[in-house]
Amino acid sequence: MVSILGILTMQTTLSPESGVRPKNTLPEKNTVTLTINGSVHQLELAPWTTLLDALREYLHLTGTKKGCDHGQCGACTVLVDGKRINSCLTLAVMKQDTEILTIEGLAGENGLHPLQTAFIEHDAYQCGYCTPGQICSAVGMINEGHAKTTDDIRELMSGNICRCGAYPHIVDAIEEVMQLDSNA
């Protein structure tokens, strides 16, 4: 035994900035209106609730996954006004007046989205946990219109980690939907 280290404040992902609000009072909840998959939802949320937690914990739309909560893995990717974002890095209150699309809203009345079908056909997943994020990200990437080659797809899909290592099949599935020449 060498020394008393003293008082250590435990590490957390959210630490209160002194002066931002009075110590140990909780942020007030407000009505937050979110349009998700075409439906309007009103939630009583504190400003500290991320879009990801709003989806998973308050709306039980658990298709959007939490893989790191730090914007490092892409599992929480959703589409906001057609653009892909990490919902863990976005506060729910910031996304009022937008159209949010999650994996649950991707399939239409006529069945699965072509990317969903292609992921099944190409076995572009294993455990399935990163899959909703991969598919939403691929929709966003196609919307962006920058991917012209296989290497472009690999580069532009690199914000979505698949620990099972399904990348070759993910690329195959996206190529099929984009009707890219796989030898490009």
Added chain:
Amino acid sequence: MITYVGKPVNRVDGVAKVTGKAKYAAEYKVPDLVHGWVISSEIAKGTITRIQTDEALQLPGVIQVFTHENRPDLAWFDLSYKDQDAPPGSPFRPLRDAEIKFSGQPIALVVAETLELARYAASLIRVEYEVENHETEFEAHLSRARDPKLGLASLLKPPPPKPRGNFDEAFAAAPVQVSGEYVHSAEHHNPMEMFASTVVYEKNDKLTIYDKTQGAQNSQLYVSQVFGLSFKDVRVISSYIGGAFGSGLRPQYQLFLAVLAARELRRSVRVSLTRQQMFTFGHRPVTIQDIKLGASEDGTITAIRHDAFAETSRFEDYTEIVVNWSGMLYPIPNSKLTYKLVPLDVFTPLDMRAPGGVTGVPALECAIDELAFKLGIDPVELRLKNYTDRDMDADLPYSSKELRECFRQGAERFGWANRNPQPRSTRRGHTLIGWGMATGIWDATQGPARAEAVLTVNGKLRVSSATADIGTGTYTIMTQIAADTLGMPIADVLFKLGDSDMPLAPIEGGSWTAATVGSAVKVACEELGKKLFKMARKMKNSPFARANLDDVLFADAHIRLKSDPSVAVSLREIVDQNGGHAVSETSTSTPNFLKLRKYARSAHSAAFVEVEVDEDFGTVRVTRAVTAVAGGRILNPKTARSQILGGMVWGISKALEEESVLDHQFGRFMNHSLAEYHVPVNADIQNLDVIFVDETDTIVNPLGVKGLGEIGIVAMPAAIANAVFHATGKRIRNLPITLDKLL
């Protein structure tokens, strides 16, 4: 008749996975659920002297903070804390007392009405410690290395075999020698889904637990024993697991904490870990290996010495099979193998994809490559020259071994014949090109398991076993086996798993589930078939009145006479005649040990890799790779290919990217995030190809399968390291091969 086994059937859980409907442990909607947030120790060794929780508890909505000071009395004996994968020793008990044994140790659980509040309240808790000096530096404590303690786990992980011949003499006499020290850092599994348990507090104090685990019954056993509960009051469900790679083979501490809180509060509780906390339990242990090889001028390997030193915790002796592989791969007459442990102030290491195999085999296969270079013999030729159809240490023949065919087909697909053996001989622009290859091996094992098969009232087949699908394809291959055994269309077959109420199955890992549970599913369906046939025979005016079981077959959801398939009774009819009751059968499958003990049983592979090394920056890219696998019968080429591709990606990761970096000043893994713990992203993976060579094995198990979860990773790291040598002339024996090691 349509059959499904051997066909590239799409995953039966595919729609659930692509639509977000597949539910993982933290995703079940439970009324009145409260949330737990784990507080982790900042120090690696010492004693908690004080935990101040007042500030947190004063917040409206914070329900309780559980620490070692207010936890209830729990089981006393170590045995109660031992799970199916517990190594010899004394398992870690969360909140047991004030003692800190490793950095990141869970020391408190804050429970609050919302997740955000629990997280915030955790930031208000202050902990004081009396710090002791910790020892986490592996190489500094090698002198403390000792033999591992033996225990039940040693049955599955035997210590190194006894020496064969006389290594010292043979090595000294060998005209060609190579020797080297091989090192790899600790690695963490990092499945995409973080560990989580949702504990539903039911009426009469019963618990239903949604847990991230590779064994629902393993978690059930642990919870029942630790909390003194009857099995019937604890039900564990794990329908979907967001990856595990071995990390779910032992119950993790969020399960303990969630159950403790739920029982104390008599409320439903969910505890999810953070990505940072995913670095606070089991990991692949840092290992140092010394290898010496001696050979004659013609390339006959005459002597091997393989010594390994691995870390473990202070409280358990985790072991893996690191040095035993040389006797399984090469007929070396003189061998000496040792394996020792160095206990440190870290959490106990834990099986991680191909535990031991992807530690020991890559070191051996790099040494073989070095020998080939020294001898001036092609690396494939050297392996063929030292080929064996027997496991030298067990002194048994292989039940099947098509490794030669792996070499042949893999080399052909890759274009190996065009290789210029000279290092640094090939360039592409400013990059050096290297080609390397290596062999892989993994045990083909089978355990006992049970399964239930039910023909339901609407004529469908429902089969279940308490196994797991961590992305391996268990749901799909079991459905295929069941459908074929009873001749049912696959759409009418439902296979269920991941529920402790289901028939007994062991933890899912070690590439043994296809063989273990697959055999149980087959037997259960066969037994159900016999029962249905007997019932069909007793039906009024039965066309089978004089038939025996051997005279009929199951096809198109009918029992048909082999001699005249138009004579048939539909399975649906049998259920209808059964008063509308379902017909069920539960059966056990056990390996045929009498038959198996006469053979060595392994899957084999050969990997061929091309790397591109930037001469200025030292960056390495695997531009293409081919893995040829001899893995017995392939139940589903589509999911099987995914398994091998995944293993190859893991091999690239191990060779070039992955390592958990300890800061010994704090005794803590510092790169504890997915930004700093590097695993491959999509752009890191180029052109990968998989070959399954034909391999028929009538011995290994009734299905002739060998399991594919591990074999894809084993050969890759050495093939990459050997390719880097071929590209650069530099032999890097320290994984991962990061650019600093090449500059």
